[in-house]
Amino acid sequence: xxxxxxxxxxxxxxxxxxxxxxxxxxxxxxxxxxxxxxxxxxxxxxxxxxxxxxxxxxxxxxxxxxxxxxxxxxxxxxxxxxxxxxxxxxxxxxxxxxxxxxxxxxxxxxxxxxxxxxxxxxxxxxxxxxxxxxxxxxxxxxxxxxxxxxxxxxxxxxxxxxxxxxxxxxxxxxxxxxxxxxxxxxxxxxxxxxxxxxxxxxxxxxxxxxxxxxxxxxxxxxxxxxxxxxxxxxxxxxxxxxxxxxxxxxxxxxxxxxxxxxxxxxxxxxxxxxxxxxxxxxxxxxxxxxxxxxxxxxxxxxxxxxxxxxxxxxxxxxxxxxxxxxxxxxxxx
Amino acid sequence: xxxxxxxxxxxxxxxxxxxxxxxxxxxxxxxxxxxxxxxxxxxxxxxxxxxxxxxxxxxxxxxxxxxxxxxxxxxxxxxxxxxxxxxxxxxxxxxxxxxxxxxxxxxxxxxxxxxxxxxxxxxxxxxxxxxxxxxxxxxxxxxxxxxxxxxxxxxxxxxxxxxxxxxxxxxxxxxxxxxxxxxxxxxxxxxxxxxxxxxxxxxxxxxxxxxxxxxxxxxxxxxxxxxxxxxxxxxxxxxxxxxxxxxxxxxxxxxxxxxxxxxxxxxxxxxxxxxxxxxxxxxxxxxxxxxxxxxxxxxxxxxxxxxxxxxxxxxxxxxxxxxxxxxxxxxxxxxxxxxxxxxxxxxxxxxxxxxxxx
Numbered sequence: 001x002x003x004x005x006x007x008x009x010x011x012x013x014x015x016x017x018x019x020x021x022x023x024x025x026x027x028x029x030x031x032x033x034x035x036x037x038x039x040x041x042x043x044x045x046x047x048x049x050x051x052x053x054x055x056x057x058x059x060x061x062x063x064x065x066x067x068x069x070x071x072x073x074x075x076x077x078x079x080x081x082x083x084x085x086x087x088x089x090x091x092x093x094x095x096x097x098x099x100x101x102x103x104x105x106x107x108x109x110x111x112x113x114x115x116x117x118x119x120x121x122x123x124x125x126x127x128x129x130x131x132x133x134x135x136x137x138x139x140x141x142x143x144x145x146x147x148x149x150x151x152x153x154x155x156x157x158x159x160x161x162x163x164x165x166x167x168x169x170x171x172x173x174x175x176x177x178x179x180x181x182x183x184x185x186x187x188x189x190x191x192x193x194x195x196x197x198x199x200x201x202x203x204x205x206x207x208x209x210x211x212x213x214x215x216x217x218x219x220x221x222x223x224x225x226x227x228x229x230x231x232x233x234x235x236x237x238x239x240x241x242x243x244x245x246x247x248x249x250x251x252x253x254x255x256x257x258x259x260x261x262x263x264x265x266x267x268x269x270x271x272x273x274x275x276x277x278x279x280x281x282x283x284x285x286x287x288x289x290x291x292x293x294x295x296x297x298x299x300x301x302x303x304x305x306x307x308x309x310x311x312x313x314x315x316x317x318x319x320x321x322x323x324x325x326x327x328x329x330x331x332x333x
Numbered sequence: 334x335x336x337x338x339x340x341x342x343x344x345x346x347x348x349x350x351x352x353x354x355x356x357x358x359x360x361x362x363x364x365x366x367x368x369x370x371x372x373x374x375x376x377x378x379x380x381x382x383x384x385x386x387x388x389x390x391x392x393x394x395x396x397x398x399x400x401x402x403x404x405x406x407x408x409x410x411x412x413x414x415x416x417x418x419x420x421x422x423x424x425x426x427x428x429x430x431x432x433x434x435x436x437x438x439x440x441x442x443x444x445x446x447x448x449x450x451x452x453x454x455x456x457x458x459x460x461x462x463x464x465x466x467x468x469x470x471x472x473x474x475x476x477x478x479x480x481x482x483x484x485x486x487x488x489x490x491x492x493x494x495x496x497x498x499x500x501x502x503x504x505x506x507x508x509x510x511x512x513x514x515x516x517x518x519x520x521x522x523x524x525x526x527x528x529x530x531x532x533x534x535x536x537x538x539x540x541x542x543x544x545x546x547x548x549x550x551x552x553x554x555x556x557x558x559x560x561x562x563x564x565x566x567x568x569x570x571x572x573x574x575x576x577x578x579x580x581x582x583x584x585x586x587x588x589x590x591x592x593x594x595x596x597x598x599x600x601x602x603x604x605x606x607x608x609x610x611x612x613x614x615x616x617x618x619x620x621x622x623x624x625x626x627x628x629x630x631x632x633x634x635x636x637x638x639x640x641x642x643x644x645x646x647x648x649x650x651x652x653x654x655x656x657x658x659x660x661x662x663x664x665x666x667x668x669x670x671x672x673x674x675x676x677x678x679x680x681x682x683x684x685x686x687x688x689x690x691x
Binding site: 039066067070107110111114116117118120121122124125126127128129130131132133135136140261264265267268272300301302303304306307310311313314317318321322323329331333 | 409457460461462463464465467468469471472475476478479482483484551553554557600604607608611645646648649652653654655656657658659660661662663666667670
């Protein structure tokens with residue numbers, strides 16, 4: 001095989017794995033949108049917050065230590081050595097569940113029956129609040145996150161692919177980050193678990209009922225508010241997974257919350273209501289933007305990844321305004 | 334007691350249709366404008382100009398523009414920052430290519446250029462609605478900022494990739510560049526804001542504004558009663574982008590002086606303007622002003638109290654301000670989804686009867 005062809009394959013593979021990372025964030029959006037019709041802009045910030053909390057627990061930071069130190073003139077930073085990964089993850093999940101409960105109690109409960117756009121804006125407000133809150137709680141410096149997932153290039157894959165190239169050509173093998181492979185595996189596992197959960201458990205059935213029809217679900221005795229807390233908790237856990245993956249990849253920092261913006265084109269491409277749509281949308285966006293950058297990028301100055309996803313999604317929307325897998329939009333006067 | 338329409342007789346149609354039908358309202362607004370035009374320029378100093386008055390004026394204009402699109406026509410846009418960048422770069426290219434051109438014309442033309450760009454990016458709105466459109470407008474935000482970063486022609490091939498405003502004069506007085514007196518820049522912005530607020534108010538009262546609102550309330554129904562969606566939606570995009578372009582041009586020429594697109598016109602600016610109109614009130618001209626003033630002045634106030642008064646570190650205060658903005662937005666959406674303008678309307682209703690209960 002010629003090196004050019006192998007480069008293209010490498011770009012596609014990396015695009016697929018980048019797409020999986022976008023899908024991880026988009027999944028949380030879809031879950032919440034299906035269950036409550038809320039377009040949760042704060043999903044990206046939830047990932048950041050979860051990752052920050054995880055790092056905080058791991059390294060044994062004292063929450064709000066900066067604020068406390070300023071207010072009382074003390075010098076506290078850590079309460080000890082920190083805790084092991086498992087305990088830290090469990091505690092973070094508990095924090096995310098508590099967060100879901102608080103959001104329902106303090107915000108969503110009061111916004112029932114408002115227009116979707118009002119709810120969307122409320123989640124933007126929530127995103128701002130959590131961004132400030134997370135930074136205030138754990139400090140705004142860039143942190144490294146390590147939960148024991150291997151990372152770095154795979155030498156084995158490089159050796160294998162080097163032999164594929166035609167004899168005598170200057171080809172040194174494909175670069176694939178092991179972390180991305182892990183992320184793909186974890187994402188697949190997560191989707192399977194979510195599917196099993198929604199197919200075979202009582203709560204899962206209730207979730208699907210609410211997604212289908214709010215009022216019918218209410219009449220058969222499903223408590224909407226409990227369901228919302230559950231859905232936001234699940235979205236929080238998905239956010240934690242996304243936060244761990246992105247955090248291990250590029251450090252836990254403010255820019256993590258911007259992946260929400262990257263997940264938006266994935267969502268509109270796949271359709272807001274479809275979990276497979278979120279995955280396939282992510283793959284299309286991932287491959288599309290990497291290939292565009294590879295083929296067209298050098299001609300027009302590069303860094304096209306900033307905007308190409310949106311244009312691609314826009315292009316798809318022109319033909320299917322409800323996204324690839326979304327329910328058909330029916331409007332009645 | 335004094336705020337009511339009794340004794341205020343209308344004897345002509347034009348009298349009946351004026352913007353402020355209650356005499357008291359009219360005089361307050363006229364007095365306020367007179368104060369802003371005549372008294373403030375004598376009191377203004379550098380601090381007030383740079384951190385309070387000019388930013389409030391510039392952002393009011395941007396909020397006015399977005400409110401026309403989102404509040405009146407119901408098309409949510411997250412591309413405000415990108416359109417402001419178009420206005421800024423248009424004014425830069427115009428004034429460096431034609432140094433003799435009058436600044437008023439430069440700013441107006443930049444608005445015109447932005448309106449054209451706005452129409453192009455408004456085209457998807459004919460097919461895409463709601464959230465889908467909001468995400469689609471992000472394409473314009475990121476694409477435009479990328480474009481201004483990557484094409485050297487826009488920044489006149491300067492080595493830093495920045496644009497900086499040359500010194501320009503109106504009636505012989507500098508309004509841009511480092512030597513411009515505070516009162517001149519303030520008056521220059523104020524003129525634009527007052528004129529265009531008046532135009533916006535009249536637009537929204539007229540035929541065009543009514544068709545915008547019809548589209549906002551239900552586009553299919555509006556189409557059935559004969560409001561053309563193509564013309565209406567695109568005109569909303571054009572007018573809105575015109576306002577945003579002017580505000581972007583003023584933001585760059587008068588306020589910033591030098592700009593780098595990702596820094597000055599990023600996505601956070603789009604959100605800032607969106608927050609202004611939510612807090613101020615969707616579909617209200619007055620709301621755009623009060624929202625802009627609120628979002629600009631609140632951080633200044635809190636910074637002064639916490640950094641200046643209590644001596645807290647600035648990064649901590651920045652986080653607290655983030656929390657506060659987010660919290661306030663949720664609070665407003667829960668308590669008063671129609672924003673500060675609605676609170677003002679309720680207060681006025683109360684004032685009509687005050688101090689008598691009935």
